[in-house]
Amino acid sequence: MRETIQIIDTQTGEPVDAEIFDEVALTHFIETQAEWRPVILAAARALSQQPNQGLLIPRHFHWDWTRKEAELKLLAVKFYGLAHEGKLQGIMKVETVAHSCRLPEQQGKPLVYIDYVESAPWNIKKLMAALGQPQRFRAVGTRLFEAAVLQSREEGFRGRLGLHSLPGSEGFYINECGMTPVGRDPHKQNLLWCEFTPEQAERYLAGE
Amino acid sequence: MKFNKDRNWLAKRAEQEDRHFISVGGLISRIDPEWQAEVSSMPNVETTKTAFVRLLQLARRERRLSLEQLAQKADVDLGELVKIESDESFKPTPRTIHQLAEFLKLPAKKLMVLAGLLQVKDFGLQQASVRFAARSEPVEDVSPEEHAALEEYVKFLNEQ
Numbered sequence: 001m002r003e004t005i006q007i008i009d010t011q012t013g014e015p016v017d018a019e020i021f022d023e024v025a026l027t028h029f030i031e032t033q034a035e036w037r038p039v040i041l042a043a044a045r046a047l048s049q050q051p052n053q054g055l056l057i058p059r060h061f062h063w064d065w066t067r068k069e070a071e072l073k074l075l076a077v078k079f080y081g082l083a084h085e086g087k088l089q090g091i092m093k094v095e096t097v098a099h100s101c102r103l104p105e106q107q108g109k110p111l112v113y114i115d116y117v118e119s120a121p122w123n124i125k126k127l128m129a130a131l132g133q134p135q136r137f138r139a140v141g142t143r144l145f146e147a148a149v150l151q152s153r154e155e156g157f158r159g160r161l162g163l164h165s166l167p168g169s170e171g172f173y174i175n176e177c178g179m180t181p182v183g184r185d186p187h188k189q190n191l192l193w194c195e196f197t198p199e200q201a202e203r204y205l206a207g208e
Numbered sequence: 209m210k211f212n213k214d215r216n217w218l219a220k221r222a223e224q225e226d227r228h229f230i231s232v233g234g235l236i237s238r239i240d241p242e243w244q245a246e247v248s249s250m251p252n253v254e255t256t257k258t259a260f261v262r263l264l265q266l267a268r269r270e271r272r273l274s275l276e277q278l279a280q281k282a283d284v285d286l287g288e289l290v291k292i293e294s295d296e297s298f299k300p301t302p303r304t305i306h307q308l309a310e311f312l313k314l315p316a317k318k319l320m321v322l323a324g325l326l327q328v329k330d331f332g333l334q335q336a337s338v339r340f341a342a343r344s345e346p347v348e349d350v351s352p353e354e355h356a357a358l359e360e361y362v363k364f365l366n367e368q
Contacts, residue, residue, distance in 0.1 A: 005211045008222050015215060030316070031302045034325035116233050125226040139222035141230040143211070150209040163232045172228035176221075191233075207217040 007084065008138040018089065018137075020147055024072065024079035031088050039121040039131075046130040077115075080147050082140055090140035092117040094148050096155060099162055102182050103195050111160035111195070112152040117144050145177065149201050159201025164191040177204055257296050259337035259361075260322035265293060266358045267312050282311035292323075299324060318365045336364045 001022045006015035071077050076097035082090040092114065099113040119140040121127050128135045152159050164185060165173045170192050173179045179194040196204070212218070268278050275293065279286040284304045291298040305323050309316035320326040321333060340361040 001209065003209060003211060006213070006215075006218060008218065015218060020211070026316070027302055027306045030306070030320055030326065034302055034320060114232055117230060119230070124229065126229060135226075139218055139225060142218075142221040142225050145230070146211060147209065150211070154209070166229065166231040166233070168229040169231050172224065172230050176224035176228070205212065207212070207214065207220060 005082075005143050007082070007089070007140055007143060010135050010138055016084065016137075018082055018084040018140075018143075020080060020082045020143060022078055022080050024081045024091065026072070028079075028081050028088055028091065032091060035088070036121055040127075043121055043124075043127040043130050047127070078151070080144055082143055084137060088120065089123055089137055090117075090119045090144050092144040092148065094151065096157075101160055101162065101195060102193060103180060103197065106160060106195075106197060109160060110155070110157050111162045112148050112155065112157060114145070114148050114161065114163040117141060117148075119144075146205070149196070149205060152196075152201065158198035159196055159205075160198060161196035161201060163194055164188045165194050166191065170194075178208075256322045256333070256337045257324050259340045260319070260324075261293060261296055262340065263322065263358070263361065264308070266354060267362075270355070270358065278311075282307045284308060314362065314365055333365075336361060 001020075003020055004017050005020050007018045008014070009016045071093070072079065076095055078094050078096075080092045080094070081088055093116040095113045095115055096110065099111065101107055101109040101111050118124075120136075122133070122136040123138070123140045125135045125138075149159050149161055152161050161179070163173065163179075170181070173194045174181050177196075178200050179196050180200065182193045182195050184190045185193050268275070271278075273281065275289050276286055278284075279289045284307045288300055288304050292300050292304075300323055302320065302325055305319050305325060306316050308314075309319045312319075317326065318333065322337065340357055
């Protein structure tokens with residue numbers, strides 16, 4: 001799968017074409033490691049020095065991406081990449097087997113689980129603000145999230161989606177995307193499990 | 209997949225995304241001291257870069273290839289190859305290094321480290337790179353000593 005979509009260029013404020021694809025390869029992981037990591041480290045350091053921010057560092061800030069090659073071969077795992085003019089701007093990992101729905105009305109039904117989603121650090125407004133630099137592109141995470149919802153539809157899961165939100169992201173998934181906060185997961189660092197029903201997924205895609 | 213093409217939808221969603229982080233999955237409780245140490249004890253990029261440029265030059269000359277021929281055979285941009293060999297501060301793209309690694313039959317990750325694209329803690333690599341850089345000179349003909357140094361270095365890169 002490879003499709004042209006639009007993201008927003010912050011320099012012009014206008015939408016620009018980008019590509020979203022699922023043929024993620026080791027070279028993308030290496031690009032992530034080589035290009036993103038120094039910026040992420042600098043931003044993580046800056047954030048850790050801000051009051052109340054030091055304890056909330058996402059685990060993937062620490063990942064050695066080059067060791068994740070084996071996961072590319074797993075059938076129940078899919079990676080999506082988003083690139084603008086060949087440069088990787090965001091990446092997402094979803095799973096379709098390891099998790100199922102927890103909301104009482106759809107308990108046990110299959111869903112698409114987002115295990116990891118992130119924009120390149122230069123596209124994250126809060127990170128760039130911590131470094132005193134401008135953001136490059138907007139809506140990269142939005143497009144990847146949209147791809148996960150669309151995959152859920154294609155798999156026959158009707159848009160059902162689940163994820164463990166980090167504390168700093170809960171507002172995004174609950175208030176902006178409209179997911180239901182189901183409860184804290186003691187097996188996952190007490191992170192909040194959020195879930196989409198088919199109706200919520202449709203509302204998200206429609207922009208309600 | 210049918211992505212939303214509506215500009216207003218995109219603008220609204222971008223606005224929402226900008227107000228938050230979107231991270232999922234898990235936390236680390238703090239910046240690990242080892243992680244911090246990893247950055248401060250990285251191999252000296254200048255040394256590995258010198259070794260990388262020498263490696264490329266010697267490997268090319270041993271195969272009796274011009275820069276243009278190497279660019280063609282490895283399917284990389286000639287301009288980038290010229291910059292790699294002539295400007296040690298130039299940062300090549302991951303794709304080019306990947307292509308060169310395939311052509312030279314070397315591990316891509318190692319080559320990324322040498323080219324300064326990846327930072328990993330590897331003192332063995334650092335030492336081997338210093339030795340190699342010291343034993344090779346960018347001259348026209350590959351001397352027997354350079355040939356031996358190249359062979360030893362390539363063997364080291366492939367062994368680890």
